[in-house]
Amino acid sequence: MSAGESIEARTQTVLAELKRAGLKLTPQRIAIVRELACDRSHPTAQELFERLRPGHPTMSFATVYNTLDALVRLELVSALRLNGDQTAMRFDPNTTAHHHAVCDACGAVIDIPALPPSAPLKKEVEEIAGFTVRAEERIYRGLCGRCNDSRKQGAQSCPSR
Amino acid sequence: MSAGESIEARTQTVLAELKRAGLKLTPQRIAIVRELACDRSHPTAQELFERLRPGHPTMSFATVYNTLDALVRLELVSALRLNGDQTAMRFDPNTTAHHHAVCDACGAVIDIPALPPSAPLKKEVEEIAGFTVRAEERIYRGLCGRCNDSRKQGAQSCPSR
DNA sequence: CTTGCAGTTTAGAATCATTCTCATTACCGT
């Protein structure tokens, strides 16, 4: 998704892609796509389900998972699973090449645009056992700006999450 | 674990650390430590349990998980969870700084020694929202040497995994 | 060498995330 795109514009773009792929535009899918369209919080399926329930009391988990699977397969959404105790898959409407920074304190997940691939690094990996690198995933661990500030100022808890 | 250390030597080192941390050296723990000591295959708890069962018919999953948790907490073993459909935690006796390369074809997980931290990269991340980087995890995706070769030669399946 | 007890183990139940099943429903091309 491009930076300044509105939720509605992005929703329509994604729905058009779904249709182009031969998938039916059901009310459930439309709601899921709209909910995730410009969400930068990397929600889990559970979280999306709970947000959608008020407006769609009969929606089932299966539908949420099915739709997210389709979106991931069509590369309209990306999926990531963090290490540690966060075992649930998270979904991200940002489909541009990027990595993730995870805050040790508040758990916030922040997108980090991928830098142009570093040729020396890639080469070094390839020299090990002849491995051919196709893609690279990175997770940076540390403290987000807010938690950094809170820590300096005293014992405030981090507001996000 | 240093490269040339024998299984028995590494086992004794780890057991000494466990004892030093106030944990009792039970036969189960000793078996688990020895099984994992020089294993470079990144096994899951399930896999370790199945390998240990013949020699310890009454060992339970809880014991395997408890022991692995203790080893991870003491930083004598590291844990990693891959993206994709491999949802189970994997355990790695290599406690030196390293990343992982995962073969798209056969699923093999290979350790890649971490390069000295790249200052420019770190800085670039830190400039985004004031994030302070403490650590970085990387997963390289691609084809391992064996699968690369198999692919060139014809339709052989990859022997490992 | 015994003893005691805190730390461990065990088997199975519980939990969490995810996938599956299959009967019912509804999109959408004609």
Add this chain to the structure above:
DNA sequence: ACGGTAATGAGAATGATTCTAAACTGCAAG
């Protein structure tokens, strides 16, 4: 509007992991 086909919903099934409660056992102190 109709019908075929795909999607949905409710709940069961699965897989990984954690919890529970009762029985057991390293090991330090006597």
